[in-house]
Amino acid sequence: MQKNWWKILAVVLLLYTVIAGFMMDVPRKPILHETIRNQYFHVCMWFAMLALMSVSLFYSLRYLRNNSTRDDVYAAESANVAILFGTLGLITGSVWAKFTWTEWPVWSINGWWVNDVKLNGAAICMLIYFAYMILRNSIEEEQTRARVSAVYNIFAYVLMIVFLLVVPRLTASMHPGNGGNPAFSKYDLDNRMRMVFYPAVVGWILLGVWILQLRIRIRIIQLTKSGTLYS
């Protein structure tokens, strides 16, 4: 139990996120209305993804230094969980954008994808990581697979930063914080929202780490049983 305190923390923080996220007062803004509460859920998906991709990068770099199978497993599984969060971020963002940035009615097939630079960047970024998984699965020999995918992972991480955090700031984007729009400033995130948003980010990241830990443990068991866990 003492080793698992952070799992309890994750559950407590997420319970608080859901309850306070629905109940607490939020700024009254036209267009957004109550959907501003999506900040506690949709935005946190991307924060969790970025955190897990950073974990993945860390273990890829470590793998290249010491060639440990364990580090390769850590890197691959964190990228896996990060892709899960990224996919959830894309889908939730698509729903949110349809009902705020477009005026298409619910039943219309239009408006599910807004041609916004950040959306396209996020989609490209997901494709880059799908390619990482395909690359991994296409190499039979374990050492080669681990090394090639670790190198590719560094490349993928840099591209992700460029597509998600750099390019959207250079052109016009409807996302706050891009194209001259402020984000996390007093204009769009007041102190009431901060009280929920920051615990929410930590909670979602911890939940991601929990799922990651389970995936790693299962993979390590598989490798131990097949006798291919060298170090």
Place this chain on the structure above:
Amino acid sequence: MKKFLLTLLFLLPALLFAQQPEVEMADTMRSNGKIYVVLAVVLVIFAGLIIYLISIDRKVGRIEKEVEKK
């Protein structure tokens, strides 16, 4: 006096448009309490997912012990 009037003139738009239009929020949802139903549903789903995650966690722990014994 002239300066004061001039200042007032420049402030006029700010004074006129200070009244923000009322933004529509889910006030009726809250006033008749129905938002709690949504919250309850989300909490049930969340509780279900967490219990499921805990059960997987324990299962993996059991298998880890079995593998260690061999």
